[in-house]
Amino acid sequence: MLHDVIVIGAGFSGCTAARILAEKGKKVLLLEKRNHTGGNCFDFKNETGITIQKYGPHIFHTNNTEVWEFLNRFSLFNDYTHKVLSFQSGNFYTVPINKKTICDYFRLDINNVNITEVLKNEIEQSFFNDPPENFEDQVISQVGKNLYEAFFKNYTLKQWGKDPKNLSADIAKRVPVRDNIDDRYFSDIYQGIPAEGFTNLFIKMLDHPNIDILLNTDYFDLKLPYTPELTIYTGELDLFFDYKYGKLEYRSLDFKYETLNAEFFQPAAVVNYPGRESWTRITEYKQFLDEKSDKTTLCYEYPTNSGEPYYVIINEENLKKRNLYMQEVKKLEDQGNFIFAGRLAEYKYYNIDQAVESVILKLYQSIK
Numbered sequence: 001m002l003h004d005v006i007v008i009g010a011g012f013s014g015c016t017a018a019r020i021l022a023e024k025g026k027k028v029l030l031l032e033k034r035n036h037t038g039g040n041c042f043d044f045k046n047e048t049g050i051t052i053q054k055y056g057p058h059i060f061h062t063n064n065t066e067v068w069e070f071l072n073r074f075s076l077f078n079d080y081t082h083k084v085l086s087f088q089s090g091n092f093y094t095v096p097i098n099k100k101t102i103c104d105y106f107r108l109d110i111n112n113v114n115i116t117e118v119l120k121n122e123i124e125q126s127f128f129n130d131p132p133e134n135f136e137d138q139v140i141s142q143v144g145k146n147l148y149e150a151f152f153k154n155y156t157l158k159q160w161g162k163d164p165k166n167l168s169a170d171i172a173k174r175v176p177v178r179d180n181i182d183d184r185y186f187s188d189i190y191q192g193i194p195a196e197g198f199t200n201l202f203i204k205m206l207d208h209p210n211i212d213i214l215l216n217t218d219y220f221d222l223k224l225p226y227t228p229e230l231t232i233y234t235g236e237l238d239l240f241f242d243y244k245y246g247k248l249e250y251r252s253l254d255f256k257y258e259t260l261n262a263e264f265f266q267p268a269a270v271v272n273y274p275g276r277e278s279w280t281r282i283t284e285y286k287q288f289l290d291e292k293s294d295k296t297t298l299c300y301e302y303p304t305n306s307g308e309p310y311y312v313i314i315n316e317e318n319l320k321k322r323n324l325y326m327q328e329v330k331k332l333e334d335q336g337n338f339i340f341a342g343r344l345a346e347y348k349y350y351n352i353d354q355a356v357e358s359v360i361l362k363l364y365q366s367i368k
Helices: 010-023 066-070 101-105 115-124 135-143 145-160 200-207 316-335 352-367
Strands: 005-008 027-032 044-045 052-053 060-062 084-090 091-095 191-192 211-214 228-235 250-258 270-272 280-285 296-302 339-342
Touching: 005 010, 010 027, 010 200, 010 211, 010 228, 010 352, 044 200, 052 296, 060 066, 060 352, 066 352, 084 145, 091 101, 101 115, 101 145, 115 135, 115 145, 135 145, 145 296, 316 339, 339 352
Parallel strands: 005 027, 005 228, 027 211, 084 270, 228 339
Antiparallel strands: 044 052, 060 191, 084 091, 250 296, 270 280, 280 296
8 A cells, every 4th residue: 555654653743743644634654663652652551550651751731722632632631730859868859949949958937938039149159150051050040059969960960971061051941940839840731641541542643544553663674665745754863864974862761660569659759869879760650640559660760871762962062963964854854755853853852742733833834
C-alpha cells in the first residue's frame, strides 16, 4: 500500500501529526523503532497493578485550550495537580521555591515576614553576572546564592552532568519562583494525567483507518519503494543529517525500580534530591492516578550521557551546531515535503503541550 505521509517516531509529536493528517484524508504510515507507541510517555501496569511510566514521570499541563481540547478527544484527564518536594538535610521543602520554602529554610515566621524583602536581600548579597550569562547566574539572580546552593547546584550537576556555569541561562528561566504559598509545580489552567494512562490515550489517537503502524522499524534501515508527498521527522536532529556538523548532546536516564510492602513511601509523588545522592529524584507512581494497593513502586532516576535521548543540552556549543542543522532543515521544509517536529528534531526543550502545539502550527502552515 502506498502512503501519502510517512511519520517517523510515535511520541506525542508523531502521533499528533499522524492523527491530524489521517483526519484530512491522508494515508499515513507511522514508523517507530521501539516496540511500542507513545515515546517517552509510554506506561504500563506492573505486577502490583500500579501504572508505571517507563521513561520517568510525565504530567500534562497547558494554557492552550486548543491543545487541551484536542487531547481530550482521546482521553479524559484526572484532576491530579503536580506538587514536588525537595529532600535536603533531612527535611522536605516545597518546590518551586515559594514563600513557605524560604521561611522553612531560613526558619522565618511565615505570618510575619516580607518575603519580597527577604529575596531582595539574598540577591543583593550574592555575586552573579548581570545580565545572567549562564544557568548559575540566572538562578542566583532570582533567589540568591544560599538557596541556589541548597536546591539547585548539586541537582543541576547531577541532572545535566555539567557545571551550571556551562549551561544556558534559558534552562533556568523554566524554574518559577513565587512570593506566595502556591505549592503547585505548574500554574497552568489545565493540568492532569490521562485517567486510563498515556498508553491508552495513544491507542485511541492512532485508532483511525488511514493510519498504519510499523513498530521495531528504524526509518534509516527502511527502503521504501516510493517517495511520499510528505515526511514528518521527530527523531534526533543530528542523526538525520549523519552528524555532518558534529554530534549534538543529549542527556539520558537510567531507572531503578523498587516495590515495597508499604502503602506509601513519601509525602508527594515526586521528591527531588539536590544533595550528594547519586539519584536526582524518586517517583512514587501510584500517587498519579490515586491507585489503591497495599504495595508501592518507586522509581529512582540516574542521569547519564548514554542511552535513549531524553533532554537536549542547551549550551553555546550545541546551539552553534543546532543553528547549522536548522539551516539544512529550512532548506528541506521550504521544498514542502519535509517537516521536523518535536523536542529531538527541533532540539528544543519542549513540554508535551508545546510539542503538540508545534505540530499543529507546522501542519497548518504546510497544508493551508
